[in-house]
Every structure is written in structure tokens, then in C-alpha cells.
Amino acid sequence: MNARRQKRLWSIVAMLALVAGSIGAMLYALQQNINLFYTPTQLVEGIGADKIRPEIGQRLRIGGVVVEGSVVRDPDSLLVRFDLVDTGPTVTVEYNGILPDLFREGQGIVAQGHLVEERLIRASEVLAKHDEEYMPPEVAKALKGIKHVPPSQQTATESAGGY
Incomplete structure (x- = not known):
């Protein structure tokens, strides 16, 4: 795998991790507001x-x-x-x-x-x-x-x- 593809892969993995983390944080915060x-x-x-x-x-x-x-x-x-x-x-x-x-x-x-x-x-x-x-x-x-x-x-x- 060349350096350019490896860099793209790590960027995609980092983005997915950030999205998953933000969704998890939102669900945790909203948990107290569920009626x-x-x-x-x-x-x-x-x-x-x-x-x-x-x-x-x-x-x-x-x-x-x-x-x-x-x-x-x-x-x-x-x-x-x-x-x-x-x-x-x-x-x-x-x-x-x-x-x-x-x-x-x-x-x-x-x-x-x-x-x-x-x-x-x-x-x-x-x-x-x-x-x-x-x-x-x-x-x-x-x-x-x-x-x-x-x-x-x-x-x-x-x-x-x-x-």
C-alpha cells in the first residue's frame, strides 16, 4: 500500500471515529431529557x-x-x-x-x-x-x-x- 492510500485510509478511519464519538456523546447527553x-x-x-x-x-x-x-x-x-x-x-x-x-x-x-x-x-x-x-x-x-x-x-x- 502506497503512502497516499494509507493517508486516505487513516483520514477516513479518523472521520468515522469522530462521527461515532459525537453521536455517542449526543445520545448520552439526551438520555436525561427523555420523558x-x-x-x-x-x-x-x-x-x-x-x-x-x-x-x-x-x-x-x-x-x-x-x-x-x-x-x-x-x-x-x-x-x-x-x-x-x-x-x-x-x-x-x-x-x-x-x-x-x-x-x-x-x-x-x-x-x-x-x-x-x-x-x-x-x-x-x-x-x-x-x-x-x-x-x-x-x-x-x-x-x-x-x-x-x-x-x-x-x-x-x-x-x-x-x-
Whole structure:
């Protein structure tokens, strides 16, 4: 192999190494910004056959229906706590800020934040659907057919799992 071909080969190898290194660095940096969508049931019970649950401190988005009577506002600040539900367990969301105008109990919402405890999310953003027609597809699928009945109003048959 002559010197000219060898020089070209090393240039190509160096370029490929730089491209691979930069792609690896970008993926590593973006790893912290990945927001996975969960429903309250998926958050508590896990996803898939392995029942994989998010770790404490992980950034995530959660979608569900605000439970009637669960909204608690701190009178001295903008802190609001409320429960979200889909078809199973409830999850508490804590948000410090001004809620959207369309936020209300019984409304489908999406909250973005990080997991503080197993069933507590500290939200940095709360989104409410803007009209009756549109809802993000992932939320619509998760909320399809939800009718939340508080445990205090369930009959003995419903609480045992039968209908």
C-alpha cells in the first residue's frame, strides 16, 4: 500500500471515529431529557411482562383524570396537590404554579415532572385538554372508558372486583 492510500485510509478511519464519538456523546447527553409517558396504573404496577417501573427522581409525563374532591390548594402559596386516576390506583401530583384555565376535577390532564416517591410526582408543567374534541392519542387511549368511583361510594361487589 502506497503512502497516499494509507493517508486516505487513516483520514477516513479518523472521520468515522469522530462521527461515532459525537453521536455517542449526543445520545448520552439526551438520555436525561427523555420523558416517558405513564398512566397511574403503569406507574404503580409497572409496564410489560417484567413490570418495569420508573425510578425515584426519573423525569416522566403522566396522564389521567383528576379525581373529584382531591384538589387541595395551599392558601399561602401556589402549591396545589391533586390525585390522578385511570382505571386502577391513584397517584398524587404536586404542582407549584398557576394551573391552566381548563383545569378542573374530572378533567383529563397530562403532567410533566419527576417522581419523588412511589406515588408522588412533583410536576413542572400541567396541561389540560383545550376542547372536547382533541386529546393527545396516548392520553385518549389510556383514558378510554374510565369512570372513577371513589372507594367510599363503591358497592361491596365492585370493591371485590366483580360487576
